[in-house]
Amino acid sequence: MIVRSMDEVNDTDADIKTENWRSRRIVLAKEKVGFSFHETILYAGTESTFWYANHIELVHCIEGEAELTNEDTGEKHIITPGTLYLLNGHEKHTVRPKTDFRVLCVFNPPVTGREVHDENGVYPLVVEEDA
Numbered sequence: 001m002i003v004r005s006m007d008e009v010n011d012t013d014a015d016i017k018t019e020n021w022r023s024r025r026i027v028l029a030k031e032k033v034g035f036s037f038h039e040t041i042l043y044a045g046t047e048s049t050f051w052y053a054n055h056i057e058l059v060h061c062i063e064g065e066a067e068l069t070n071e072d073t074g075e076k077h078i079i080t081p082g083t084l085y086l087l088n089g090h091e092k093h094t095v096r097p098k099t100d101f102r103v104l105c106v107f108n109p110p111v112t113g114r115e116v117h118d119e120n121g122v123y124p125l126v127v128e129e130d131a
Contacts, residue, residue, distance in 0.1 A: 002031060006039070014113050020046040029110035036110035042066065042101040051092035056108045060084040064101035069094045 004026060009015055014025040020043060027037040042048060044064075049071065061079050068077045068085060071092040079085065079101075087093065095101070 002027070016113075019043075020048045023105075025111065025113045027110075029112045031110075034108065034110065036107045036113075038105040038107070038111075040103050040105055042095055042097045042103070044097050044099045044101070047094060047096050049092065049094045051090070052087055052107075053090050054109075055111070056090075057087045058084060058106045059087075060104045062102050062104060064097060064099040066095050066097040066099075066101040069096070 006024060006026075009024045009026055014028065016023045016025065021040055023038050023040040025036060025038045027033065027035070029036060051071075059079075061081050061083050063081055066079050068079050069075070070077075071094060072089075077083075077085070
């Protein structure tokens with residue numbers, strides 16, 4: 001059993017901060033549970049484009065409001081608390097938070113915490129080596 005508080009994640013290597021967002025990676029590949037789990041805050045007035053070509057991501061909004069654009073189709077959605085979106089087709093997408101936008105995210109395959117978005121917004125597929 002794993003019990004972990006956000007205080008244990010804050011300001012560690014699992015607490016990733018950029019000018020557009022902050023992502024606290026609570027469960028990572030090293031836990032070997034088949035997914036990773038993150039809490040992310042995207043800041044109001046920013047714009048971020050992501051493309052998880054190597055991962056499936058589920059995003060559940062728990063606070064705030066954002067416009068989500070599917071860059072593959074041009075389709076737009078307003079995401080508010082209680083709404084989720086699932087990038088089951090590896091869709092390239094843009095998030096434009098109207099307010100600070102707090103979401104809970106699940107990734108499969110799990111991320112290790114060492115991934116960095118490339119110029120296309122893609123996380124490379126990084127696997128956790130067995131110890």
